[in-house]
Structure formats: structure tokens, C-alpha cells
Amino acid sequence: MIRFLLRRLAWFAVTLWVVVTISFVLMRSVRGGPFSAERELPPAVERNLRARYHLDWPLWRQYVHYVGPLNLAADGPEMLGGDGARPFGGLLAGELGPSFKYRDYQVEDILVESLPISLALGAVALVWAIGLGLAAGVLAAARRGTALDIALRLAATAGIALPNFVIAGLLILLLAFHWPFLPVAGWGDLSHLLLPGFALGAPFAAYVARLTRTGLVEVLGQDWIRTAHAKGLSPRTVLLRHALRAGILPVVSYLGPAAAGILTGSLVIEKIFAIPGTGTHFVNSALNRDYTLAMGVTILYTALVFALNTLVDLAYTLLDPRIELEEA
Amino acid sequence: MSGRREAWRRLRANRAAYVSLLFLAAVGLISLAAPLLPLPSPMALDLPDEPRAPAWPWQELGRTGWDAAEYWDLNAVDAALVRARAAVFGTWQTGPWLGTDAKGRDLLARIVWGSRISLQVALAAALCSLLIGVTYGAVAGYCGGRIDNLLMRVVDVLYSVPLIFLVIFLVSVVGEYRAELAAAGIDSMTVFYAVIGMVTWLTMARVVRGQVLALRSAEFVLAARALGASPTRILLRHVLPNVLPVVVVYLTLTIPAVMLFEAFLSFLGLGVEPPRVSWGLLALDGTEAIHPLRTAWWLVAAPAAAMGSTLLALNVLGDGLRDALDPKLRGR
Numbered sequence: 001m002i003r004f005l006l007r008r009l010a011w012f013a014v015t016l017w018v019v020v021t022i023s024f025v026l027m028r029s030v031r032g033g034p035f036s037a038e039r040e041l042p043p044a045v046e047r048n049l050r051a052r053y054h055l056d057w058p059l060w061r062q063y064v065h066y067v068g069p070l071n072l073a074a075d076g077p078e079m080l081g082g083d084g085a086r087p088f089g090g091l092l093a094g095e096l097g098p099s100f101k102y103r104d105y106q107v108e109d110i111l112v113e114s115l116p117i118s119l120a121l122g123a124v125a126l127v128w129a130i131g132l133g134l135a136a137g138v139l140a141a142a143r144r145g146t147a148l149d150i151a152l153r154l155a156a157t158a159g160i161a162l163p164n165f166v167i168a169g170l171l172i173l174l175l176a177f178h179w180p181f182l183p184v185a186g187w188g189d190l191s192h193l194l195l196p197g198f199a200l201g202a203p204f205a206a207y208v209a210r211l212t213r214t215g216l217v218e219v220l221g222q223d224w225i226r227t228a229h230a231k232g233l234s235p236r237t238v239l240l241r242h243a244l245r246a247g248i249l250p251v252v253s254y255l256g257p258a259a260a261g262i263l264t265g266s267l268v269i270e271k272i273f274a275i276p277g278t279g280t281h282f283v284n285s286a287l288n289r290d291y292t293l294a295m296g297v298t299i300l301y302t303a304l305v306f307a308l309n310t311l312v313d314l315a316y317t318l319l320d321p322r323i324e325l326e327e328a
Numbered sequence: 329m330s331g332r333r334e335a336w337r338r339l340r341a342n343r344a345a346y347v348s349l350l351f352l353a354a355v356g357l358i359s360l361a362a363p364l365l366p367l368p369s370p371m372a373l374d375l376p377d378e379p380r381a382p383a384w385p386w387q388e389l390g391r392t393g394w395d396a397a398e399y400w401d402l403n404a405v406d407a408a409l410v411r412a413r414a415a416v417f418g419t420w421q422t423g424p425w426l427g428t429d430a431k432g433r434d435l436l437a438r439i440v441w442g443s444r445i446s447l448q449v450a451l452a453a454a455l456c457s458l459l460i461g462v463t464y465g466a467v468a469g470y471c472g473g474r475i476d477n478l479l480m481r482v483v484d485v486l487y488s489v490p491l492i493f494l495v496i497f498l499v500s501v502v503g504e505y506r507a508e509l510a511a512a513g514i515d516s517m518t519v520f521y522a523v524i525g526m527v528t529w530l531t532m533a534r535v536v537r538g539q540v541l542a543l544r545s546a547e548f549v550l551a552a553r554a555l556g557a558s559p560t561r562i563l564l565r566h567v568l569p570n571v572l573p574v575v576v577v578y579l580t581l582t583i584p585a586v587m588l589f590e591a592f593l594s595f596l597g598l599g600v601e602p603p604r605v606s607w608g609l610l611a612l613d614g615t616e617a618i619h620p621l622r623t624a625w626w627l628v629a630a631p632a633a634a635m636g637s638t639l640l641a642l643n644v645l646g647d648g649l650r651d652a653l654d655p656k657l658r659g660r
Contacts, residue, residue: 015485161639166632169615264492286500298493
């Protein structure tokens with residue numbers, strides 16, 4: 001177990017390093033830089049700005065400064081010519097650098113502010129996805145071959161096929177204007193999250209439903225299910241207590257990718273519903289060439305996806321003790 | 329009966345998949361022939377106060393006033409098609425059967441022209457995942473051992489990165505060099521396709537590698553090797569044809585994902601640029617047109633219907649193909 005986690009962590013470090021290096025080189029080699037987009041700045045102002053963000057340094061030095069853990073700026077350690085006020089800095093010290101657009105903001109401050117909103121949205125979407133998906137899948141498997149089964153499967157295929165922003169648009173159109181009982185935009189309490197959460201979770205609910213149905217149908221044909229029936233358990237107990245536990249495994253392994261997909265899908269959903277989450281910041285930062293912020297979000301989401309996948313693998317062994325954690 | 333004909337028979341027997349195939353063929357034909365159809369120009373502006381509601385064909389069949397000059401820079405083939413259309417239909421064009429958007433542009437024309445981008449992206453991505461993914465997977469699977477390990481680790485690393493972020497990042501960086509690229513004869517759309525293609529080959533590489541790994545020690549491969557066939561020949565002549573069914577199935581599953589991705593990027597304002605149009609842009613227009621007082625429902629519903637039905641058909645066809653080519657997996 002520990003070995004598995006350590007190996008995973010090592011691969012995560014490699015992955016993160018690759019991501020950071022590639023995006024760093026990309027963003028620093030872009031001509032013009034982040035300040036050229038606005039109206040022409042006086043040369044002195046631009047020189048000062050570039051100096052403030054250390055864009056006048058050679059690339060290797062910017063890279064070392066960005067990654068850390070030593071702070072190479074004027075407030076860095078004394079042996080490097082600084083005043084020793086802040087010897088450590090950079091990614092390895094947990095600093096993502098200053099935002100290029102939101103002057104006076106550190107990237108990590110922006111993330112701390114916006115991440116809870118995105119996580120809440122993602123959690124609501126995941127609850128929708130699992131709840132609806134499992135219910136529909138179990139129902140379809142229990143009533144296999146009936147009209148209900150066919151209708152649910154059709155709905156699932158449609159849910160997989162429709163992009164979440166289309167679902168969102170249709171939902172807003174129907175719910176908000178014809179039966180207005182849910183707020184359609186903005187950010188406040190849980191009711192603001194129900195609609196966007198559903199739009200975000202719907203494609204994943206469809207997939208979960210499909211996986212659940214397939215898994216259950218396969219398990220229901222096994223001998224030990226017949227044994228369970230034979231010893232007089234009620235059909236409901238057999239289905240929910242015995243079959244579901246085995247049939248749900250594909251769903252569990254899908255949760256990692258699903259959570260990752262929900263995270264990325266929230267870029268669009270946050271935009272549509274005007275939710276001030278991390279996704280909105282990322283899209284704006286990419287459009288505004290706020291590279292440190294864009295990179296901060298990328299790093300954060302890489303870490304989140306990694307953590308989710310590892311959790312799913314661990315959950316997998318709990319559900320099915322036959323599986324051993326081997327190669328990460 | 330040969331395996332391929334048997335598969336085709338099974339596919340035709342699957343009514344939903346067959347209908348999807350016909351539907352997709354129709355969509356493909358319409359989108360190829362878009363310049364030839366007597367539709368209004370997708371970028372002809374007519375600034376009204378608000379979007380115009382659909383005027384169904386029986387209400388207004390058509391009108392004159394089409395102008396062949398009102399297009400973006402078309403390539404030679406499309407320009408020729410537009411001229412052919414002018415010769416046949418003159419300046420006659422269809423009425424606003426699906427309504428117009430807030431700038432008075434005909435929605436039906438925009439959906440038809442928008443389908444071309446989706447189609448192009450789908451083709452480009454399919455090509456990328458075929459060329460890169462199959463080669464990569466085949467080499468990894470066939471070489472095995474250390475090379476396999478290394479190549480697959482690279483795929484694993486790429487897999488665990490939220491690639492959408494990198495792509496968005498990349499697209500915004502590339503946007504910076506649009507002038508140079510144009511000078512070098514590279515369309516911004518080409519870059520867009522290349523970036524999308526870069527992320528689509530991963531799954532294909534994994535799948536092909538698994539298949540090749542299994543086939544590597546099959547008896548007919550050992551026989552070919554014993555006869556002195558070169559590795560390249562074994563791969564191309566003996567192994568890859570046997571992987572083909574799986575490749576086809578994954579291709580039909582990749583294409584909808586890529587079309588979604590294109591729509592996603594265009595929706596975020598990072599993909600296709602106006603005056604060109606894609607389904608993602610149309611969906612964006614639709615959601616922006618949602619307005620508490622008077623909602624232009626057709627701007628939301630029509631692109632949603634177009635995109636939804638096409639993607640649905642692709643998914644159904646993909647499932648059908650999988651069942652037809654690999655009957656063991658039926659019903660999954």
C-alpha cells in the first residue's frame with residue numbers, strides 16, 4: 001500500500017514537472033508578453049513592469065525562480081545577493097507567483113478564493129451523476145427488456161451525445177423561463193448550484209447508468225446470484241445487497257475519469273451560469289494571457305485529477321479484495 | 329461468409345445503427361454540398377432590432393437578393409461551387425426557415441455551413457489518431473519489453489494531465505503568432521486541427537498496443553517470422569489487418585468526442601473565429617441570446633438539435649459497429 005502510494009507520487013512528480021516545464025517554456029517564449037495586449041505603454045512603465053515580474057531575466061533564471069525552492073529575487077537568500085527576507089519561494093515552496101492581470105494578487109490567493117465554488121459545483125454535479133445514474137442503471141437492469149429499460153437506455157445515449165452547454169441552454173430555456181422556480185445564474189446558496197450541477201453532471205449520469213446496467217446484467221447471470229435467490233432472499237435484497245456490490249465496480253473505476261471530466265466541464269458551465277469559480281478564471285486567464293494564473297490552475301487541476309484517480313484505485317481494492325495494487 | 333461481409337450484414341440488421349449510418353451520410357453530403365445549396369450567405373448581415381422567428385417554408389419559400397460576394401475567403405473548390413450555384417439559382421435563396429440570429433444572419437445557412445467545420449475537425453482528428461495512435465501503439469506492442477514500457481509510460485503521463493487545459497493554453501499561445509503562420513501559408517484552422525489531433529491519439533495508442541501485444545505471439549505471426557519476414561512487413565501485412573476492427577470501433581467513438589471538443593473550444597472563444605461559423609459558436613450565440621424578456625428559442629434549440637442528432641447518430645453507429653465487428657461484446 002505504502003509502496004503503491006510512493007510510486008504513484010513519484011509518477012505524479014514527473015508528470016507535474018513535465019507540465020510545468022512545457023507550459024513555462026511556452027508562455028515565456030511567446031512574443032510580446034502579457035503586457036503588450038493593452039494599449040501601448042510608455043517604455044519606462046513597461047520596463048518597470050517587466051522588471052517587477054522578472055521578465056528581464058534570462059529564461060533559465062526565471063525558470064529556477066518559478067520552480068523554487070530558492071527565491072532568486074532581491075528578497076531572496078543573502079548568498080544569492082538578496083537581503084534574506086524571504087529565502088524560499090516558487091512552486092516547491094507553495095507559491096504560484098503573482099498574477100499578470102490582477103495586479104497585487106498572488107495566484108494562490110485567487111485560487112483559494114475561487115476553488116471552493118468550483119468544488120461545490122463539482123460535488124453537486126457528481127451527486128447528480130451518481131444518484132441519477134445508479135438509480136436509472138439499477139432500474140433498467142431490474143426491468144431488463146421492458147419499455148422502461150429501452151427508454152432509459154435511449155435517454156442515456158442522448159445524455160452522452162449532448163454537450164453539457166447544450167443541455168444547459170435547453171434547461172435554462174425550459175426551467176427558468178417557463179417554470180421559474182430555480183435561479184438560473186449567479187452565485188449564492190445551494191439552489192444556485194442545482195441547475196448548473198445537473199447540466200454538468202448529466203452526461204456523466206448517462207454514462208454511470210450505462211455502466212451500472214451492464215455490470216448488473218452481467219452479475220445477475222452468475223451462479224452465486226442464483227444461490228442467493230435459492231436461499232430465499234427477497235429479490236430486492238439480492239439486487240441491492242449482493243448484485244450491486246459486484247456490478248458497481250466498473251462505475252467505481254469510472255469515477256476518476258468522471259470527476260476529471262466534471263472539473264474540465266465546469267469551464268463551460270461556470271461561464272454559462274456566471275459562477276465565479278476557478279474555471280471562469282482559467283478561461284479568462286488563457287484569453288487575457290495571464291500566464292501565471294493559467295499555469296496555476298493547470299497545476300491545481302493536474303493535482304486534483306491525480307488525487308482523484310489515486311483515491312479511486314484505493315476504493316477499488318476496498319470493494320473487491322481480490323484486486324491487488326500493483327503497477328501504478 | 330467472410331468476416332467483413334458478415335459484419336456488414338449484422339450492421340444492417342441493427343436498425344438503429346443503419347438509420348444512423350444513413351443519417352450521417354446525409355449530413356455529410358449536405359455539408360459537402362453547402363455552397364451549392366440555395367441558402368442565404370451565412371455571414372450576410374441584416375441588422376434588425378431583434379432575431380427573427382422562423383418563417384416555415386410554407387410561410388415564405390424563398391426570396392431573391394443573394395449576393396455571391398458575401399462570403400469569407402473560400403478555397404477554389406468552394407468558390408467554384410458558389411459560382412455553379414449562382415448559375416443555377418441566380419440570386420434566389422431560401423427564406424429564413426429556421427429564423428435569424430441577432431445580426432440577421434440566416435440560422436439554417438449557419439448550421440449547414442457550421443457542419444463543415446465539425447466534419448473537418450472530425451476527419452483531421454480521425455487521421456491523427458490513425459496515423460500517430462496506430463503507429464505508436466503498434467510499435468510499442470510489437471517491440472515489447474523496455475521500449476514498450478517507455479512508450480506507454482509517456483502515454484500514461486499524458487493521460488494523467490488534464491489535456492484540455494494544455495490545449496487551451498496552447499491555442500491561446502499559438503494565436504499570438506497568427507500573422508507569421510499566415511505568412512508561412514499555415515491557416516489558423518490547421519493549427520487548431522493539429523492541436524486537437526495531438527490529444528486524440530492517446531486512447532487509440534493504448535488500444536492498438538494491447539491488441540498487438542496479444543497478436544504478437546499468435547501462431548501466424550510466429551510462422552511469418554520463421555519464414556523470414558521483416559518486422560515492418562509482419563506489422564503491416566499480418567498484425568494490423570487483424571487490429572482493424574477495433575480501430576474502426578474506436579474511431580467512431582473518437583469522432584463524437586472530438587466534435588464535442590471543437591464545440592467546447594469554439595464555445596470558449598478559442599476555436600473557430602467569426603465570420604466563419606461552427607456548431608460550437610452557434611451554441612454560444614444561442615446561450616448568449618437567452619434573455620429574460622424575449623428569448624429567441626430557435627437560437628438555442630436548432631443548433632442543439634443539429635449537434636445532438638449528429639452526435640447521437642455517431643454514438644449509435646459506434647455501438648452498432650462494435651456489436652457487428654465483435655459479437656462477443658453485444659449488449660454491453
